[in-house]
Amino acid sequence: MKLSKRLDCVASLVEDNKSIIDIGCDHALLSIFIALNKNPNKVIASDNKEGPLVGARENVNRYQVNDKVKIKLGNGVDPIEEDIDTIIISGMGGMNIVGILKYKTTLFKNVDTIILSPNTDSSFVRKEICKLGFYIEKEKLVKDGKIIYPVIRFKRGKKKYKKIEYILGPILLKEKEKLFIEYLIKEKETKEKILSILPKKYILKRIQLKKELKEINKIL
Numbered sequence: 001m002k003l004s005k006r007l008d009c010v011a012s013l014v015e016d017n018k019s020i021i022d023i024g025c026d027h028a029l030l031s032i033f034i035a036l037n038k039n040p041n042k043v044i045a046s047d048n049k050e051g052p053l054v055g056a057r058e059n060v061n062r063y064q065v066n067d068k069v070k071i072k073l074g075n076g077v078d079p080i081e082e083d084i085d086t087i088i089i090s091g092m093g094g095m096n097i098v099g100i101l102k103y104k105t106t107l108f109k110n111v112d113t114i115i116l117s118p119n120t121d122s123s124f125v126r127k128e129i130c131k132l133g134f135y136i137e138k139e140k141l142v143k144d145g146k147i148i149y150p151v152i153r154f155k156r157g158k159k160k161y162k163k164i165e166y167i168l169g170p171i172l173l174k175e176k177e178k179l180f181i182e183y184l185i186k187e188k189e190t191k192e193k194i195l196s197i198l199p200k201k202y203i204l205k206r207i208q209l210k211k212e213l214k215e216i217n218k219i220l
């Protein structure tokens, strides 16, 4: 089976022999790919809506992985089981991702790896997940259509980061892969656009955006 470029990049950060939950699985194609290619101990594909899970069940049948992928209906981290060690959340806004993970952290005390690909607010995601006791071990960029997405792998543990590392990613900044400058330009354009339409009453958000733009401009 062939995944989209974005999901293929997420899958490339999934390690072999892990017990995985893909939260917000939608069609479950990522879970199925992992089941077929990463020799996992367990795969749970979960979503908080029944509609997407109808398609997920069809795909699981189509690829004959019923014994390998368990489909579960549930909100955020609720469907996690004791032995799950890896959480994946991709294709959602950063605020939603953070909300999901901060909701009941006790439900994932056995998790040592979190793989996230936020559509927005990646600096917020980095900062908030690090506050939960994880550090950034690996990061990649993937361009799918016109959009460049970061994919971030967190591991349990502590590391201190500078402000700019939260904004642009400590590993992305260090490795400066070939999409990096294009990513910076797009991030700058997005933040400038938000700033131009954000009402003046959102003082803190405006200050934050200005700080981030200053840091990005320094690098460009």
Ligand SMILES: C[S@@+](CC[C@H](N)C(=O)[O-])C[C@H]1O[C@@H](n2cnc3c(N)ncnc32)[C@H](O)[C@@H]1O
Binding pocket: 007, 023, 024, 025, 026, 027, 046, 047, 048, 049, 052, 074, 075, 076, 077, 089, 090, 091, 092, 096, 100
């Ligand atoms: C845009 S799709 C992304 C699908 C897939 N993960 C991907 O990267 O292509 C987002 C999915 O997350 C689900 N979702 C949104 N909020 C959720 C929550 N709190 N808990 C579980 N699933 C959620 C939606 O129902 C939808 O199927």
